[in-house]
Amino acid sequence: MSLRYGIIGTGAIGGYYGGKLANNGNDVHFLFHSDFEFILNNGLQIDSVDGSFHLSNVNAYNSTRKMPSCDVVFVCLKSINNRLLKEMLPPIIHNNTLVVLIQNGIGLEADLQKDFPDLSIAAGLAFICSGKVGKGHIDHQCYGRLTIAPFSKIDMNVIDHVIADLKAYGVDALTADYATARWKKAVWNVPFNGLTVVLNTMTDKLLENPATEQLIRDIMLEVIHAANAVGVEQTIGESFADAMIASTRVMKPYSPSMKLDFDFHRPLEIYYIYSRPIEEALKVGVDMPKVSMLEKELKFIEDLYL
């Protein structure tokens, strides 16, 4: 039995993972927004360090109401649009559909589960440098690992199947504990997304300067302490901050997704990346002063400049 995939939001992330699956012969159906007409005429181009390719015949849609029912749905929207999922998901899910939220932040799965109490939901954590550089044009620069972490009670066979489909085309895919995976991702996302926006810079410059390198480490430690207080399956050690800094240092200069959103005058994902983790930590009595400061600086920037 093969799985039918639906990709909700075909940008840097959905375009890359969905494109890889489609190019390897899987049955993949893509939802597009502004690029829909372009894709019908031109297909989808994936430039990748692991090998570039072009998809000529894309199963492209501009509404989920026109899409078939899918076994696995990758949600790759900006999280500010997640309120739309209540309307978008029903046409493409069946009783056993697995929905993977490949998005940044904390609390995404819990919020979706409120609207769909019986839905099988997993977190998707993409450790990837990938960007949408033009209409129907994805540029994958480095890394690519996708971690799929079950949030609901899920048939692990489905997750194993998805991982096998990804691995069959060379994508590094694996599963992990949910809370640990989400918070570990936040350890990187929280400092780098916000500081590249506030200081209008890229990852390399932040790590070259001793003051901001220390600040990044301080912020990472706030997130790690909050994570361990909120409750993760495996305690995250402080050395994880060093590991994240080391792996960022060997990357090419990089603009995280929030910096790209800022550069292109798009709304910033402040709620799920900042406000929600702050709320969750406060519920267990943990203050994150520097993360809170970054949240407020970002709110100012979003209100004034976007």
Next chain:
Amino acid sequence: MSLRYGIIGTGAIGGYYGGKLANNGNDVHFLFHSDFEFILNNGLQIDSVDGSFHLSNVNAYNSTRKMPSCDVVFVCLKSINNRLLKEMLPPIIHNNTLVVLIQNGIGLEADLQKDFPDLSIAAGLAFICSGKVGKGHIDHQCYGRLTIAPFSKIDMNVIDHVIADLKAYGVDALTADYATARWKKAVWNVPFNGLTVVLNTMTDKLLENPATEQLIRDIMLEVIHAANAVGVEQTIGESFADAMIASTRVMKPYSPSMKLDFDFHRPLEIYYIYSRPIEEALKVGVDMPKVSMLEKELKFIEDLYL
């Protein structure tokens, strides 16, 4: 007996207070840097909400070695230049000279006292909106109070005399306890100087946005708690933050001195406004996480853009 005044650094602050004293007939001697030649030819123009005036015959100098010995010296340099005082002060001080550091920050007087153990030193706290808008041209927009707070053991008669000289021309002048005065000034300086630079904005925009208004209050509270821990003569209540925010709200949109320094590509006074208060607070076990974050953001900006 009348006092002879020396003004070291004739900019927005030194030009205003020194100019007021000179225009009222006091014996005032001004040290200039880049404006020296201009002043000789054109004099000094003070535009002020309290009445504008022009000084045609200014006792202007380009080196303290050419200046007479003074009874009172107002130091109005940027604090990043304070290392120069060791050379600049000796020619113009006598056994009883009072040196008033009208500068922003914490620890300025203690550092100067190390180089001049017997010198009478006071802090000068200017609550004033004033800027240097061109060569020999000062623009005073609002407020104007000068608080003179004795740091060393000082003959209070001299301070009273200075206050009387200032009041004689309508300048609101008074004395106060040293540590309380310095830290109260820091309550305003720390949030507004740094955040207007980091967020490239002015005081009014920061207070219009609920997120940054809260952040300013949070930072003020960090400074207040540090001040009370370090030890001030009078405990500073949290309501002082509200008072500072209220008085800023009724000001015209304002660029604090550090924002002007940034705009004109001048070095930022990070050490005495940020690093030193952080150090003093840490000595008594108090962390200022948001102030520390602001310090690091400013160091990044200074290194990258100035």
